[in-house]
Amino acid sequence: MANQPKKNASGNRAQEKAATAARRDARREKAAVQAARLKAEAAARKRKDRLIVGGVVAVVLALIIGGVWFQISRNSGPVETPANASSEYGFSVGEDDAPTEVEIIADYLCPACASFEGATDEQLAAAVEAGKAKVTYFPVVILDDYGDYSARAANAVGVVLDTAGPEVALEFNRNLFAEQPAEAGNKPDDDWLIDLAVESGAKEADIREGIEDSQFERWIKEGTQEAQRRGMKGTPTIFIDGKMVDPAAAATQIAAL
Incomplete structure (x- = not known):
């Protein structure tokens, strides 16, 4: 009977060890379950992020491709020429059978042209x-x-020519040179061009969209290229009866008409 407490103590310690081991195993299992859950959540987030990034990339690519396609479409096909244009890239006043033909190639920002x-x-x-x-x-x-500014002003002349005819386009031409801004510094905006065109005889409702959308941008660009092919090195470039003439000499010839 004297040894019975020792047996009970040994049994208690064994039970405590077993309980401790069970709790440890339970913690490890719980930790493993949590780790597995965290890993799964991380993988899910990663997949979601990849999908989001992929979607963004797809949208960006679509925008880029769409923009490129728009430019290709805009720059392909026949050039839109203003109604009332009397030549491929210009407009005329006067009779076709007049004895003298004067051609004036000019940039609306060019002081010498003004x-x-x-x-x-x-x-x-x-x-x-x-x-x-x-x-x-x-x-x-x-x-x-x-x-x-040069491109916007030239396009505006094309829009006025298209909607109001050569006489109004000529008056707009005069007013653009009379109100010519300096080469350096800020330039007038499209509203200013529209107001000046209206003062010249155009109707705002007819010209605003074409001026704001650069309707005849290609016409101006290709007209510039054609002028360069004809020998334009600077502006103004003047032809009288098909012959390029120095501006000073051209002014003298014009005065003698």
Whole structure:
């Protein structure tokens, strides 16, 4: 009977060890279950992130492809030419059978073009009125290093020509040179061009969309390329009866018409 407490103590310790081991195994199992769950959640998040990134990439690619396709579509096919254009890339005033033909290639930001226009416009108008000359104007862009004003102004002339005819386009041409901004610094916006076109005789409802959307951008661009093929090195470039003439000499010839 004296040894019975020792047996009970040994049994208790064995039970405690077993219980401790069971709790340890339970914790390990719980930890393993949690780890497995976390791993599964992480994998699910990773798959979701890949799907999101893939979707974003797909959208971006679609936008890029769509933009490229739009540009290709816009720059392919026949060039839209303004109604009332009297040549492939210009517009004319005067009779076709006039004895003298004057062609003026100009950039609306070019100070020398404005000077030539100011020096010869009245004389050309008188020669046209008298039936002595036919004058053709070719808007081009060579001063795009100073921003997009040259292109926007030239396009605006195309829109006015398309909707209001050559006489209004000529008046707009005059006013653009009279109100010509400096090459450097800020340039007038599309609303300014629209207001000036309306002052020249165009209707805002007819021209706003074409000016804001650069309707005749390709016409101007290809007209500039054609002028370069004809020998244009700068502006103004003047042809009288098909022969390129120095602007000063051209002004003298025009004064004699």
